[in-house]
Amino acid sequence: MPEPEIGPVEILKTQHTMTRKIRTRIAPSPTGFLHLGTARTALYSWAYARHYGGEFILRIEDTDVARSTQDSVDQILAAMKWLGLDYDEGPIYQMQRLDRYNAVIEQMIAAGTAYRCYCTPQELEAMKAGQESRGEKRRYDGTWRPEPGKTLPPVPAGLKPVVRFKNPLDGDVTWNDLVKGPITINNREIDDLIIVRPDGIPTYNFCVVVDDWDMNISHVFRGDEHVNNTPWQINIFNALGAPLPLFGHVPVILGDDGQKLSKRRGAVSVTAYEEGGYLPEAMLNYLSRLGWSHGDDELFSREQLVQWFDGEHLSKSPAQWDPAKLSWVNASYMKLASDERLAHLVLPHLAKLGIEAQADGLLEQRVALFKDRCATLVELADWLKSYFQPVEATEADLAQHVTEAILPAVAALADKLESLTAWDKAAVQGAIKEVITAQGIKMPQLAIPVRVLVFGRAQTPSLDAVLALFEQKVVVERLRGV
Template identity: 75%
Template sequence: MTTPNKIRTRIAPSPTGFLHLGTARTALYSWAFARHFGGEFVLRIEDTDVARSTQDSVEQILQSMRWLGLDYDEGPIYQMQRLERYHAVIEQMIAAGTAYRCYCTPQELDAMKAGQEARGEKRRYDGTWRPAPGKRLPPVPADVKPVVRLANPIGGTVTWDDLVKGPISIANEEIDDLIILRPPADGSPEGALGIPTYNFAVVVDDWDMAITHVFRGDEHINNTPWQINIFAALGAPLPRFGHCPIILGDDGLKLSKRRGAVSVTAYEDSGYLPEAMLNYLARLGWSHGDDELFTREQMVAWFDGTHLAKSPAQWDPAKLAWVNAQYLKQADDARLAMLVAAQFARRGITVAADERLAARCALFKDRCSTTVELADWLAMYEAPVTPSADDVATHAGEAVRPALATLRERLAGIAWDKAAISQAIKDTLGEHKLKMPQLAIPVRVLVCGRMQTPSIDAVLALFDRDMVLTRLAA
C-alpha cells in the first residue's frame, strides 16, 4: 500500500460520544508527527461497539477535526465496513493454530473464575478449548455459539521500546487467551457476521493501513502486549507505540468522557480559536524549550516525537483562556467579525459581519479571552442597555446633567467620527469646567451601560449617532 519508509499515523476514535480532549491531543500529536516527516495521517472510525455507536457522534468527530484543522490523507474508514476482512484473517489464524474457537458458556466462565478466586489464583481463562498436541478437546456443544480466542504465547516476555515511556516488558503469563471475535448477537439476521473485539480489529486495521507509528493514551498500555502478539501471529510489521499520559481535571482525577470532559465543539461554541486550542493541547504533554506560544507551522517543524512528557498534565482553564486571549489579540478583525456574528446568532440577534463590526472587534478584542466575551462587550451596540440605578445616581446625577445636555447638542451637529467626537467632548469639558472622568464616566454609564470602556470617543464613533443621542436624552 505504501513504501515501508513512509511515516503513517492514525487517529481512531470510537463514535460512542463526542471527541474529547484527550483524543484531540492524540490526534494532534499523530497529525503533527506525520506532517513533520512528510508522511500520511489516517482517520479511522472504530464503530464495532454497535449498541453505543451513533451517527451523531461520527458527525461531531468529523466537525471537531475540521474545526481543529487536522486534515487527514485517508478516511474516514469505518470498521463495520470491514467485517469480511476481519473474518478472513480469523480463519487464517485458526488454520495456522494461532487462534481457536472456544465454546465455554458465560456460566462456565463465571464458575471458572470463582474457583480461581477461591484458590487465590489469578482470574483468567484456563485454556479448556485451546488445542495442544495430544490434548483431547471436549465434545462441541450443539447449542453454543463459539467465540474465537487468540492462542497467546504461553511463555516469554512481550517487550517494546515506547516512544514516550521507554522500554516496557510484560510477561506472557500475566495475560491470557484474549477473545478476538464474538458471535452474532441473538436475533441477528441469517448470515450475520460476528463482531471482532477492539484489540484484534485495531491490529488488522493498522496492518492493512501500513501504520508505522501509534500515539495513544497510556490507558492502552495493558492492551499493547496482546496487540503485539497478534501482530506476531499475523507476521505483520510492528508499528512503534507512544503512550501519552492522561490529562487530569481540576480535581486531579482523570478527565474523560464519563467524568468532567467537555467536547471539542463545546470549546468552539464557547468562543475559543482552534489555533489557541491546538497550542494549548500541544503543551499538555509536549514542549519545545520554553516556547509557550507557537504557530501550527512551527509545531510541525518541531514535533519529531521527542520531548513528550512521561507524567500526567493537568487541564487549566485559566491557562487556556490566557492562550486564547493572546491569539484573539492577533486575530484578523474581519475573521473575528464572522465569529462574533455567529455568537450573536446563538443569542437570536442578527448582526452583519461587516467592516463596522470588524472595527468594533478591533477596539475591544484586547479586553477579551473569548469571542463570547467579545460579543458580551459589543452587545451594547446591538441591544438596549440598562445601567444600574447606583451607577446612574453616582455618576449621572443633577450636577453633571447640564454638561450631558450640552454634549448631546454638540454631538447632534458634528461629523460622526472619532476626531470630531473628541473635540466635542473637550469643548464641553472646557465650557462646564470639568475633568475628563467627570464627563466620560457618565457618558459610558448612560450609553454603554458600564463604567469602563476603551477611549470614549473611539467607542462612541462606532455607535449609530441616533442611539447615542437617545441614550443621553434618557
C-alpha cells in the first residue's frame, strides 16, 4: 500500500522538530487583565509543548513602563494558575533584561544593522504629511540611515535619539505559517523600525526577537494581529544570525456583535469568568475549541487535549464567542464534578451573598440535589441560599399558589412535620402523603405552595428531598409564617 500523504505544514514541523527541542512561550503585556484571546494562545502554546514533551515559558513583556502594573501581573499569574497552564520557566520580566538588550543594540550598531536617528516628532510628522500629499505611503524616509558615500546631517545638540533597525530595502520576507500557510511580504512594504525609544527603553519587536533567541523558542503561536510584525522580526532574527522559530498566527475571537473581542470591549478577562462561577476545565475545553477541533469531539479532558493537540486542525477563520455554548459546556462539567469539590468551590460565591457556610457533608448533599440545574457556581449558590437565608417569594407566586383554600393543608403539614422523630427524606415523604390523603387533595396542590413558602420558588427538585435538607424547625417555622 502507498504511504499516506503528509501535508506541507506537517513536513515543515517534522523537519524543524528533528533539530530543535520544542519550546513555546506566552508573553502577555501587564497593561491589563489576561485577555481571552491571549489565554487561548497560551493554551495552544502550552498544549503543543506538552504534546511533544517540550517546555512552556511564561514571559512578562513589561517594557511599556507607563501602563504596566503589578496588579496586572498578579492577575495574569492568577489566571494562568486557575486555567492550570503550568510553565517550566518564568515568569521572566523584560525590564530585568535591559542590559542584555542594550548589549545587543550596541552590537547591531557596530555591525551596521541598526543606527541612531535624530529626527524630531515634528520632522517625522512633516515628512509623512508630505508623503501623504504626494499620494505616497507614510513611512520613514531614511534621513539618518547610513549608506556608503552618504553624508548624514550634523547631530543636533541635546536631542536624545531613537535607534532604528536597518531593514533590507529589497527582497521578500517569506515564512510558512503553521496556521495560514505561506505568507510573503516585500521589504519595500515596511520601513526602518524604531527598536529603542528616546528614553532608552527598547520596543516590542526588538525585545521579542532577543527573548525568543535567548530562550531558544522553537514555535510561536500568537494572534494574527501580529502577522504584520513578523517580517520585521524575521529580518532582525536574520541580522542577528539567530535561528528562526516557526510561527503560527491564529485568527481573532469575535464577540456577540461580530466585532473583535478586546480589553476595551466587554468582560473578556479570564478572572471575570472565574468570578462568574465557571469551572477551569470547562473554560479550557471551550477556549481550545475556538479555532481548533478534533473531529466532532465537544467535551474532552485536559489529558485528551494534550494527546490530540499536534498543531494541526487550527482554523484559518475567526472564531465566534458563544456565551450559550460556554454555559452548556460548563453545565456539562458541573454535572461531572464531584459533590465534594463543588461544595468547596461554591463557598466564595455563597460568601458574596453574605453566607458563611462549611463544605461539610450536608452542603455536599445540597449540592448534589441542585447541580444538575445549574450552568455556573453562581447559579448553584443562588439555589443554595434558601437554606441559609430567609426566603422572599414573589407576590405573584404567593397570590397564585398560597390561597386561602390550601392554608388548612399547609397548617396540617406543619403539624405533621413538627411531630416527626426522624428527619429524613422517607419520613418527610410519608408526612406529605398522609396530609394529602387526609385533606383529599392532589400532590401539586400542596407541593407548590410548600415550595413557595419554604424555598421561595414554585419549582424545585423533589419536594421531600428539598425539605429533608433543611433543619426541621426551619421548615415548620416557614410553613407557619403565613
